[in-house]
Amino acid sequence: MTEETQAFNSALPQHVGIIMDGNGRWAERQGKPRVWGHKKGVDAVRKAVSFCRKLGIPSLTLFAFSSENWRRPEDEVSSLMQLFLFVLQQEVKVLHKNQVRLNIIGDLSRFSPGLQESIAKAQALTAGNTGLTLNVAANYGGRWDIANAAQQLAQQVANGTLQPAEITEQLLSQHIQMHDQPELDLMIRTGGDIRISNFLLWQAAYAELCFLDTLWPDFDDQVFADAIASFVRRERRFGCTGAQIRELAAGSTEGQ
Ligand code: IPE
Ligand code: IPE
Ligand code: MG
Numbered sequence: 104m105t106e107e108t109q110a111f112n113s114a115l116p117q118h119v120g121i122i123m124d125g126n127g128r129w130a131e132r133q134g135k136p137r138v139w140g141h142k143k144g145v146d147a148v149r150k151a152v153s154f155c156r157k158l159g160i161p162s163l164t165l166f167a168f169s170s171e172n173w174r175r176p177e178d179e180v181s182s183l184m185q186l187f188l189f190v191l192q193q194e195v196k197v198l199h200k201n202q203v204r205l206n207i208i209g210d211l212s213r214f215s216p217g218l219q220e221s222i223a224k225a226q227a228l229t230a231g232n233t234g235l236t237l238n239v240a241a242n243y244g245g246r247w248d249i250a251n252a253a254q255q256l257a258q259q260v261a262n263g264t265l266q267p268a269e270i271t272e273q274l275l276s277q278h279i280q281m282h283d284q285p286e287l288d289l290m291i292r293t294g295g296d297i298r299i300s301n302f303l304l305w306q307a308a309y310a311e312l313c314f315l316d317t318l319w320p321d322f323d324d325q326v327f328a329d330a331i332a333s334f335v336r337r338e339r340r341f342g343c344t345g346a347q348i349r350e351l352a353a354g355s356t357e358g359q
Pocket of ligand 2: 122123124125166167168191259296298300
């Protein structure tokens with residue numbers, strides 16, 4: 104990395120989102136059932152979490168199950184639910200010991216009562232932790248997130264406590280998931296496909312996107328470090344010109 108590129112964006116991402124894709128293909132390539140890939144994917148989750156802790160990245164959001172994944176064969180969906188419950192119960196103590204705050208985002212009402220209870224317990228246990236915030240998106244969809252926020256504001260309008268003209272981007276964003284965390288800086292997708300698949304639509308407005316061919320079970324510290332190095336090299340302009348950004352990075356206030 105040159106000094107020049109470092110000046111553009113030398114800060115580490117404060118919030119990384121990952122679409123953990125490619126488990127099924129990883130397993131199929133080895134002649135194993137798809138669920139084997141999902142199980143192996145859990146090891147990669149552990150690595151990603153500990154990597155973020157090591158680097159001091161405050162927020163990590165992992166896409167574990169989309170609102171569209173219910174369309175999969177019933178046995179795959181039920182294996183994923185079992186795995187989710189098992190991992191939650193098995194990992195929560197370690198997460199807690201490591202100061203990780205667990206936050207599940209998505210429409211949880213479709214999950215079994217047992218899973219909902221485990222989620223509530225895990226979140227309550229880790230609520231006071233001040234290390235990494237680990238958001239797990241489960242039965243999550245970016246469109247659901249926005250509709251959910253709209254519904255909350257509509258309710259306030261119906262109650263007479265809010266005027267439609269008072270609905271601004273800023274107000275709506277306060278009802279979007281993870282509004283209390285740093286802005287999404289970097290969105291990574293493994294598995295080779297170049298699409299967002301209804302992940303963090305609102306939050307991704309100015310995120311840097313990184314699409315990797317690596318299948319999720321093969322994701323490790325080196326792959327993560329390379330993605331972060333690519334993020335650090337990019338010039339984020341947020342609508343400004345490159346010259347303005349370089350001026351800001353140089354600490355100059357001239358020309359503003
Ligand atoms: C991502 O891996 C995990 C989930 C969607 C639960 P996939 O299961 O989508 O793996 P591929 O894309 O079929 O390889
Ligand atoms: C996105 O992967 C969802 C998760 C990683 C949980 P998919 O495999 O479901 O995405 P599509 O269907 O290929 O777009
Ligand atoms: Mg997939």
